[in-house]
Amino acid sequence: KNQVEQSPQSLIILEGKNCTLQCNYTVSPFSNLRWYKQDTGRGPVSLTIMTFSENTKSNGRYTATLDADTKQSSLHITASQLSDSASYICVVSAGGSYIPTFGRGTSLIVHP
Amino acid sequence: KAGVTQTPRYLIKTRGQQVTLSCSPISGHRSVSWYQQTPGQGLQFLFEYFSETQRNKGNFPGRFSGRQFSNSRSEMNVSTLELGDSALYLCASSLLQKDTQYFGPGTRLTVL
Numbered sequence: 001k002n003q004v005e006q007s008p009q010s011l012i013i014l015e016g017k018n019c020t021l022q023c024n025y026t027v028s029p030f031s032n033l034r035w036y037k038q039d040t041g042r043g044p045v046s047l048t049i050m051t052f053s054e055n056t057k058s059n060g061r062y063t064a065t066l067d068a069d070t071k072q073s074s075l076h077i078t079a080s081q082l083s084d085s086a087s088y089i090c091v092v093s094a095g096g097s098y099i100p101t102f103g104r105g106t107s108l109i110v111h112p
Numbered sequence: 113k114a115g116v117t118q119t120p121r122y123l124i125k126t127r128g129q130q131v132t133l134s135c136s137p138i139s140g141h142r143s144v145s146w147y148q149q150t151p152g153q154g155l156q157f158l159f160e161y162f163s164e165t166q167r168n169k170g171n172f173p174g175r176f177s178g179r180q181f182s183n184s185r186s187e188m189n190v191s192t193l194e195l196g197d198s199a200l201y202l203c204a205s206s207l208l209q210k211d212t213q214y215f216g217p218g219t220r221l222t223v224l
Contacts, residue, residue: 032210043116043202043215044155089155098209099168102155 002027004092006103014111017080021088021106023073029095035064035075036089038105044089047075080110114138116205116216124222130191133219137184137205144186145213146178149200158201161186162209190221198223 004025013019025033032051036044048057048064050073056065061078077084090103117136125131137144146158157170161180178188184205190197200220204213 034213043204043217045215046212049212091155093210097168098160099170100157102157104154 002092002094002101004090004101004103006088006090006106008106009104010107010109012109012111013080015080015082019077019080019108021075021077021090021108023075023090023092023103025071025073025090025092025101025103027071027092027094027101030068030071031093031095031098033064033066033073034091034093034100035062035073036091038087038089040086047088077108080108082110082112084108085110116203116214118201118203118216118219120219121217122220122222124224125193126224127193127195129193130189131193131221132187132189133201133203133221135186135188135203135205135216137186137203138214141205141207141214142184143206143209143211144180144184145204145206146186146188147202147204148172149202149218150198155202158188160209167209193223195223197221 007022034049035047038044047062050066063076066073087105089105091100093100119134143162145160149155160168164180175191180186200218202218204215206213
């Protein structure tokens with residue numbers, strides 16, 4: 001069964017600090033891995049998309065890495081801001097069909 | 113460019129009724145996907161349409177159906193509503209299936 005596990009479930013950090021969120025998956029065959037940011041009460045916003053051949057992708061202060069061999073991805077947030085407080089969701093799509101499997105998300109709270 | 117719009121934003125129905133939700137994708141986008149988000153299950157894929165054809169379907173009962181029109185607008189229908197159908201229903205559009213998805217704000221459905 002295709003699964004996506006994210007850790008930690010929740011995280012509290014101080015403004016200005018860096019943090020790293022983890023995503024492990026068992027989706028096979030693999031097509032792509034996406035990270036989304038979802039603010040409370042709003043739809044998710046795409047941060048990065050990575051295919052099998054990509055092992056790092058940046059979007060401003062967000063940097064995602066992918067290790068297709070170990071089926072792990074991480075999202076690193078640099079110099080956190082209060083507006084980074086949100087849920088971060090990892091999504092892995094299966095090859096061919098692109099049917100996505102979602103992780104449960106990491107809830108990040110950034111305190112001033 | 114206008115974003116993805118969903119109507120209505122909020123809906124209250126009673127068990128046994130049916131409901132139709134609407135999604136207008138970003139102009140030029142031909143792929144529209146629907147998702148259900150609940151606190152218990154997180155985000156789950158419902159189905160995906162491309163050029164009026166359903167290309168993928170998630171693991172949901174037949175009470176959940178959808179369609180896409182020639183202008184790429186999409187509707188989803190849920191018949192014989194159950195309490196467990198209470199959720200945020202999100203629509204996302206993209207140029208092609210594998211491209212970045214842009215989510216709408218969602219329709220919050222409450223079944224009493």
